Amino acid sequence: MIxxxxxxxxxxxxxxxxxxxxxxxxxxxxxxxxxxxxxxRRGAELSESTLLLEGWxxxxxxxxxxxxxxxxxxxPGDFTDLHGFTLKRLDHDVVTLSxxxxxxxxxxxxxxxxxxxxHLARVYWMMTNMDAAIHREWTxxxxxxxxLGRMAHLFCELFVRLKVAGLVDGQSYQCPLSQxxxxxxxxxxxxxxxxxxxxLRRRGLIEFQSRRLTILDLPLLQSIAxxxxxxxxxxxxxx
Amino acid sequence: MIxxxxxxxxxxxxxxxxxxxxxxxxxxxxxxxxxxxxxxRRGAELSESTLLLEGWxxxxxxxxxxxxxxxxxxxPGDFTDLHGFTLKRLDHDVVTLSxxxxxxxxxxxxxxxxxxxxHLARVYWMMTNMDAAIHREWTxxxxxxxxLGRMAHLFCELFVRLKVAGLVDGQSYQCPLSQxxxxxxxxxxxxxxxxxxxxLRRRGLIEFQSRRLTILDLPLLQSIAxxxxxxxxxxxxxx
DNA sequence: CGCATTTTTGACAGCTATCAAAGACCGTGG
DNA sequence: CCACGGTCTTTGATAGCTGTCAAAAATGCG
Numbered sequence: 001m002i003x004x005x006x007x008x009x010x011x012x013x014x015x016x017x018x019x020x021x022x023x024x025x026x027x028x029x030x031x032x033x034x035x036x037x038x039x040x041r042r043g044a045e046l047s048e049s050t051l052l053l054e055g056w057x058x059x060x061x062x063x064x065x066x067x068x069x070x071x072x073x074x075x076p077g078d079f080t081d082l083h084g085f086t087l088k089r090l091d092h093d094v095v096t097l098s099x100x101x102x103x104x105x106x107x108x109x110x111x112x113x114x115x116x117x118x119h120l121a122r123v124y125w126m127m128t129n130m131d132a133a134i135h136r137e138w139t140x141x142x143x144x145x146x147x148l149g150r151m152a153h154l155f156c157e158l159f160v161r162l163k164v165a166g167l168v169d170g171q172s173y174q175c176p177l178s179q180x181x182x183x184x185x186x187x188x189x190x191x192x193x194x195x196x197x198x199x200l201r202r203r204g205l206i207e208f209q210s211r212r213l214t215i216l217d218l219p220l221l222q223s224i225a226x227x228x229x230x231x232x233x234x235x236x237x238x239x
Numbered sequence: 240m241i242x243x244x245x246x247x248x249x250x251x252x253x254x255x256x257x258x259x260x261x262x263x264x265x266x267x268x269x270x271x272x273x274x275x276x277x278x279x280r281r282g283a284e285l286s287e288s289t290l291l292l293e294g295w296x297x298x299x300x301x302x303x304x305x306x307x308x309x310x311x312x313x314x315p316g317d318f319t320d321l322h323g324f325t326l327k328r329l330d331h332d333v334v335t336l337s338x339x340x341x342x343x344x345x346x347x348x349x350x351x352x353x354x355x356x357x358h359l360a361r362v363y364w365m366m367t368n369m370d371a372a373i374h375r376e377w378t379x380x381x382x383x384x385x386x387l388g389r390m391a392h393l394f395c396e397l398f399v400r401l402k403v404a405g406l407v408d409g410q411s412y413q414c415p416l417s418q419x420x421x422x423x424x425x426x427x428x429x430x431x432x433x434x435x436x437x438x439l440r441r442r443g444l445i446e447f448q449s450r451r452l453t454i455l456d457l458p459l460l461q462s463i464a465x466x467x468x469x470x471x472x473x474x475x476x477x478x
Numbered sequence: 479c480g481c482a483t484t485t486t487t488g489a490c491a492g493c494t495a496t497c498a499a500a501g502a503c504c505g506t507g508g
Numbered sequence: 509c510c511a512c513g514g515t516c517t518t519t520g521a522t523a524g525c526t527g528t529c530a531a532a533a534a535t536g537c538g
Contacts, residue, residue: 043469061379063465069382071375083372086365086478091372091470118354125364126325132367133322133330135374136310140300142381143308143426147494178516187382192494194518210503226302230282231330239325386526417484431526433486449535 001053002027002103004077004165009123011164012130013239019117026109027051033100035176039080040094046084048106052076055100056176059092060184070185072134073097073158077165083128085110098176122239133231142187145226147196150186153225155206159215160229172207172214240292241266241342243316243404248362250403251369252478258356265348266290272339274415278319279333285323287345291315294339295415298331299423309424311373312336312397316404322367324349337415361478372470381426384465386435389425392464394445398454399468411446411453 002024009015030053033039039050039057050057057080058070071092074080080094085107114121137157141150162173177185183193200206205221207214215221241263248254254262269292272278278289278296289296296319297309310331313319319333324346353360376396380389401412416424422432439445444460446453454460 059375061375063379063383067383069379071378083368086361087368087372087472088474088476088478091472092375115357118357121357121360121364122325125360125367128364128371129322129326129367132371132374133326135371135378136298136300136331139310139374139377139381140302140308142378143423144302144306179518180516184382189495190516191496191518194516195494198518233326233330237327239327418486419484428527429484430486430528433484434526437486 001076001101002051004053004075004167005051006077007166008077008164009127011234011236012126013123013236015123019120022113022117023120026105026113027103028106028109029104031102031104033096033102035096035099037096037100038093039096039100039102040084040090042091042093043089045089046081046087046107048104049082049085049110050080050094051103051105052078052080053101053103056097057100057102058095058097058181058185060095061092068184069187070181071138072131073185075158075161075165076167079105079124079127082124083131097181119239126233126239130233133233137231138185147186147188147192148199149225150188151182151193151196151200152205152221153227154182154185155213155215156218156222156225156227156229157232158213159218160232160234164232164234170214171216171218172212174211175208175213176211240315240340241290243292243314243406244290245316246405247316247403248366250473250475251365252362252475254362258359261352261356262359265344265352266342267345267348268343270341270343272335272341274335274338276335276339277332278335278339278341279323279329281330281332282328284328285320285326285346287343288321288324288349289319289333290342290344291317291319292340292342295336296339296341297334297336297420297424299334300331307423308426309420310377311370312424314397314400314404315406318344318363318366321363322370336420358478365472365478369472372472376470377424386425386427386431387438388464389427390421390432390435390439391444391460392466393421393424394452394454395457395461395464395466395468396471397452398457399471399473403471403473410455410457411451413450414447414452415450 006020052074053076057074059072060068060070062068081090084090141153145153162168167173179193180190183190197208205217245259291313292315296313298311299307299309301307320329323329380392384392401407406412418432419429422429436447444456
C-alpha cells in the first residue's frame with residue numbers, strides 16, 4: 001500500500017518515475033504494530049521516519065492529569081514523523097489508533113535522496129507544511145466550532161484525505177477510532193462525543209457502526225462543518 | 240532588527256557568516272504596515288515571504304458568522320509566511336496585531352539561496368516544522384487546558400520566544416494584543432478573557448497594562464500552564 | 479478636550495463536563 | 509458453537525465553565 005504515498009504526492013505535484021524509484025529504495029524495512037501502541041515517545045531521538053502503509057496513527061500529548069489530546073491523525077500514505085528529520089526529536093508521542101503496518105525510512109537515506117533530488121526536498125517540505133495547515137484547521141475547530149460542526153469537520157477532512165489515498169469506498173471509509181479517541185481529537189469528553197454522534201445520525205448525515213463511517217449527505221455535512229478543502233492543497237503544480 | 244532573525248536561527252544551529260550575508264542579500268525591500276491590516280489574504284498567490292522586523296502579526300481564519308481564530312502569533316525575527324514558499328498560496332490570512340515593519344524576501348531569491356546552501360534549506364524547513372510544533376501546543380491548549388492555564392501558557396510561550404529574539408526586558412515584554420485579540424488566540428470570548436486576566440492578576444502571577452506584560456511569578460505561571468519549552472526546540476545542533 | 483475603542487461589570491443562559499450505571503459488542507477460549 | 513470478561517457505547521441526572529447581552533467605566537489617540 002505504499003501506492004497511497006505516491007497518490008498523495010502526485011495529487012500535489014509531478015513525481016517522476018526516477019524519483020519514485022529512489023523513494024522506494026529508501027525503505028529499509030516494514031514493521032507491524034498492535035493497536036494502542038506508542039511508536040515514538042515525546043523527546044526521544046529519531047534516526048528514522050515512519051511511512052504509514054496500513055491503519056491509522058495519531059500525534060498526541062498528555063497533561064499531568066491524564067487528559068490526552070490528539071493533534072493530528074495519520075492515514076496510509078502519510079509520514080507520521082517526517083518533521084523529525086529536521087527536528088531530531090519530537091514534541092509529542094506517536095501512537096497507533098488501530099493495528100498498523102509501516103515502512104521505515106532511515107534519516108541517513110533521506111539526506112542523500114534530497115541531495116540528489118532537490119525537487120523532492122521541496123515536495124517533502126511542502127508535506128510538512130500541509131501538516132501544519134491541518135493543525136491550523138484543527139485549531140480553528142477547537143477554538144471556534146461547536147461540537148457538532150467540529151465533529152462534522154473531522155469527518156469531512158478524513159473523507160477527502162482518504163479519498164486521495166484511494167481508501168474511500170463510495171461514501172464510506174474505515175474509521176477505527178473509538179469514541180474515546182474521537183473525543184481526544186475533538187477536545188471533548190467521550191460522553192459528549194456519543195451524544196454529538198447521535199445528533200449527526202438523527203439528522204441523517206452519517207452512519208457510524210462497526211468502525212465504518214458512511215456519509216449520507218456530504219453537502220449538508222460540509223455546510224454544518226463550514227468545510228473548505230483548500231487547506232489540503234489539492235492542486236498539482238510545481239513545488 | 241533583522242538581528243532577531245539570526246538570534247532565532249542561531250538558537251537552533253550554527254549559521255556561518257557567509258550564510259548570514261547571503262540571507263541578508265535576499266531582502267528586496269522593507270515595508271511598514273498599520274495596525275489591524277491584512278498583509279496577505281487567504282487563497283492569494285504568494286511570490287514573496289515576509290520577515291517580521293518590528294511588531295506582531297498573526298495567522299487567522301474566519302468563520303461565516305464572523306468569529307475569528309488566530310492560529311499563531313509571529314514576533315520579530317519570524318517569517319510570517321515562509322510556508323508559502325512551497326504551498327504557493329496560504330490557507331489563512333496574515334494580519335498585523337500592531338504597527339509593523341517587515342523585510343520582503345522574493346521567492347525567486349529564496350530558491351537560489353537554498354540551492355547554494357542546502358544547510359539553510361534544512362534550517363528553514365526546520366523553522367516551518369517548529370511552526371507546526373507551536374500549532375500542536377495550541378491544539379493541546381484549546382482542546383484540554385481550561386481558560387486560566389491556556390492563557391498562562393500563551394504568556395509563557397511568548398516570553399520564551401521573545402527572549403530568544405532579544406525582546407524581553409527583565410520579566411516583561413511589550414504585548415500589543417487587545418483582549419479581543421487575546422480571545423481570538425485562546426478560543427474564548429473577550430469578556431471571559433477579561434475575567435481570566437483578572438484572576439491571573441489576583442493570584443499575583445502577572446501584570447498587564449498599557450500593552451506591557453510583566454510576569455511576577457514565572458515558576459508558578461509555568462506550573463499552572465503545564466508549560467514545557469521543549470516544543471520550541473531551543474537546542475543548537477546540526478540540522 | 480472629545481470621541482472611539484477597549485476594558486470592566488452584572489445577570490443569566492447554555493453547552494459541555496462529570497459521575498455513575500446499564501446495555502452492547504467482541505475477541506477469546508472451552 | 510456458546511459462554512465469558514473486558515471494552516466500548518449509551519443513558520440520566522446534575523454541575524459548572526464559558527458564552528451572551530447590555531451598559532458603564534476607563535483609556536487612548538487625534
